[in-house]
Amino acid sequence: MSGRTVSLEAGTVVVYGHWGRPVLAFPSEGGDAWEFQRHGMVGAIGRLLEAGRVKLYCVDAFEGEMYPSWIFDQVAPFVWDDLGGRREIATCGCSLGAYYAVDFALRRADLFSLAIGLSGNYDVPGNLMELVGRFGGDHLDWLRGQLSVLLVCGQGQWEDTTGALDSTRRLGELLRAKGIPYEVDLWGHDVAHDWPSWRAQLAHHLPRFL
Numbered sequence: 001m002s003g004r005t006v007s008l009e010a011g012t013v014v015v016y017g018h019w020g021r022p023v024l025a026f027p028s029e030g031g032d033a034w035e036f037q038r039h040g041m042v043g044a045i046g047r048l049l050e051a052g053r054v055k056l057y058c059v060d061a062f063e064g065e066m067y068p069s070w071i072f073d074q075v076a077p078f079v080w081d082d083l084g085g086r087r088e089i090a091t092c093g094c095s096l097g098a099y100y101a102v103d104f105a106l107r108r109a110d111l112f113s114l115a116i117g118l119s120g121n122y123d124v125p126g127n128l129m130e131l132v133g134r135f136g137g138d139h140l141d142w143l144r145g146q147l148s149v150l151l152v153c154g155q156g157q158w159e160d161t162t163g164a165l166d167s168t169r170r171l172g173e174l175l176r177a178k179g180i181p182y183e184v185d186l187w188g189h190d191v192a193h194d195w196p197s198w199r200a201q202l203a204h205h206l207p208r209f210l
Contacts, residue, residue, distance in 0.1 A: 001046055003037060003058070008078055010070045011060035015082065016042050017049035021210050022079050024071075024112070025058045026093035026100040033060045041094075044199040045206055053210040055083070061100065071104055076111045090114040090209060094198040095121070095164070102149060102171075103128040109147040114209055116150045118198045121163040122171045129167075132174050140178060149175055149182040152201045154191025162193050 003014040012033040027035040036042050036058045048054045057079055061067070080086045091112050093101035098120025105115035106128055123129050135143060153159055153168040160166070165186075172184035185205070191197045 001042055001049060003034075003042070005033075006078070008070070008074045010066060010074070011062060013060075013075060013078065014058045015055065016058070017052070017055040019052040019083075020048070020054040021090060022083060022087055023054055023056050023090045023092055023206070024075065024079065024101075025056055026091065026097035027058070027061050028094050029096040031061060031097070033058045039195040040199050041195070041202060044203040048207065048210065054206065057082075061097070068104065068107070072108055072111060076108075088113040090116065092116040092118070092202065092206075093120070094118045094195075095162070095193070098122075098151075099124070099128070102151070103131070105147055105149070106131060106143075109143055113146060114148050114150070116152070116202070116205065116209075117168075118152050118201050119154065119159060119162070119164040119168075119193050120151070121167050123163065123167040129171060129174060132171070132178060132180075135178055135180075140180075144179050144181065147180060149180065150185070150205060151182065152185045152187070152205065154187040154193065154197050155189045156187075156192040156197075158193035159191075164193055 003016045006013045014033045091101035091105050098117030102115045102117045105112040151168045175182035
């Protein structure tokens with residue numbers, strides 16, 4: 001399935017599908033807005049796209065403080081304009097993209113009501129573990145009713161050396177302690193930190209949320 005490319009000042013958005021729940025997809029480290037297409041992630045959910053159940057928005061990633069503001073202030077409003085009105089947006093990503101997907105949803109659950117992280121390492125300097133640990137009071141009460149997080153990880157090759165498996169477990173424990181709705185789904189020891197795993201995981205889980 002071919003996508004529609006849109007330039008938004010600092011970066012690019014590639015749009016797949018014609019209608020359905022909006023899903024904002026973040027690339028892995030060094031990736032770009034076409035990465036999901038190149039690695040078969042778009043094809044893995046092709047039937048959902050064709051059926052109008054999901055509309056996929058794939059974005060570039062870049063370093064710096066401007067990236068969150070680009071996502072919050074430009075990409076999210078573009079998604080709503082593209083759909084003809086404000087709707088709940090889900091985020092997803094693989095590896096580093098999983099970090100972005102979960103981090104941005106936790107920071108701005110008013111924009112993103114569901115985060116799907118595939119093989120993310122969430123324990124890095126200035127990390128979202130610290131962010132979640134600081135949640136409390138009225139904001140935490142609000143967040144509990146606003147956001148759901150799904151953390152998926154294999155237990156095979158590279159999931160341990162990348163830190164993904166351990167940090168997925170620990171973030172799940174922290175979300176549980178805070179009472180934030182979450183799921184942790186650990187796949188088998190034959191499931192590696194790689195695109196074939198992520199294609200299968202996204203195709204398996206995404207239909208539940210549409």
